Amino acid sequence: MRNITVAHSPDADDIFMYYAIKFGWVSAPDTNFQNIALDIETLNQKALNNIYDICAISFALYPKIRDEYALLRTAVSFGEGYGPKLIKQKNKTLKRHFKVALSGEHTTNALLFRIVYPDAKIVYKNFLEIEDAVIQGEVDAGVLIHESILDFDENLEVERELWDVWRELCKEDLPLPLGGMAIRRSIPLNQAIQYEALLTKAVQVAHDNQKLLSKMLLQRGLIRVDAQTLETYLSLYANAKSISMDEAQLSAVDKLFAIGYDHGFYDAKITARDLMIPTEYESIRNS
Template sequence: MRQKAICPNPVTIAHSPDADDIFMYYAVKFGWVCTPQPFVNKALDIETLNEAALEGRYDVSAISFALYPKIREEYALLRTAVSFGEGYGPKLIKKKGTRLRRNFKVALSGRHTTNAMLFRIAYPEARIVYKNFLEIEKAVLEGEVHAGVLIHESILDFDENLEVEREIWDIWRELAGNDLPLPLGGMALRRSIPLLRAIEIEQTLTKAVDVANRHRGLLANMLLERNLVRIDAATLEKYLDLYANDRSVTMDDTQLQALDKLFQIGYEHGFYDCPIRAEDFMIPHEYAGERFS
């Protein structure tokens, strides 16, 4: 009697619905990259993903880099699908012509986001409310808050009645003391996944980001035709130039230095219980070669 093949359990990849995350994942979704086992995806806003990572809910999840030290025991940090700002990033906006007091009320996109940590260091007296990132611009316009930090595609196109009070990039440069890129978001993989399988998953996702980047025009058109992104073609192209580019495929030494600096800053300001180095918490790819050598 012929035995049925046993299919491995699917791997859940959770990512945000913003254009760069969708772009970097959809080479898998469209079948351009073969997966070692079935992948399923969930698209949720970044703070929902951060909260889910604290609960260990998904196999692989997009996270804000500032969250990572808090989940380091449960998740390994992946080298791929990363977003860094280089001279740009989230923006603190307010109504034109207004002046912010020291204790101004501000809307942030989530307690565990990178921009929230840097903002809280720079503005310790501000009164913070947390909102879905899509609601922040409206909250400022309607006077619910005095200011808000815009993220994702919102940084490229916001209401003409608003103006930038300060760039989070400038806060980062003051704290970091150099021109390192601003670490915003990446991916983490649950440590309970067997190591060889974890290596395969990371390699697959790395290939997907690379394939997406090399076929950017075709993939971008497919996303637009299927209404999978919230922005038009010109804005999508500009946004992908910022956050889904050659340096998103795999972290380089400069990005690792920036990540270590972010973790150091967070520790020095009481956000983490101990200092960590990013590279110490990544998947050891050399294991596969040594095992089968």
């Protein structure tokens, strides 16, 4: 029996997409999947240190781990007309060197933010602590992610949508790449193909059984939000387009990598398609 670690964040979309495996609806012979739930920046740091077999990551991190991990096509989250929000106290004017709380150095929102606000003073916090840090005046502003974008304190307001930042930098009609999954290159290729197919099936099954799975997650206290908020959040970040990346999503990931390279954040300009598992190997091997 092979033991494979699958690390994901504790936010609603990641849990939703993984739990078809946890509940035994989808499984692989001779493989035991062990899940670990950690905040996204902790996962990014773990991936930098090659800790887990399969790991949720921010897309912005991937160029830095490309030698150790292949990018998976499934369990992805994109924004389309929405995304992280830069918030501040109402009627507060942000100065050039304003202090801001971000959810992690290697997150996609941090990459975009640092490009458009190069003079801001950044502190990194767990994403669950950012709203309170702004309310208490510990920081001038903060970038909200995950389900925090749906409901925040009435004394706060949106300074800027990172979706708008993305469109300004991207200059194309492409979705905003936020989170994806990566798999260790040290895993034998035939197994890696099998695991990607299994994860894809798990996301498909979760999507096809959304009401039942959501009810089970809520009953077990595995989700931080109520049923209505969960439904809204899943429609944004764990939907039919999360099952397997389409051409527009792949192009968006490539564009993100290009933007990061052009602004000096990466050491090479890469494309997602060249760094994924070659699934065609399976059909060639069996032909």
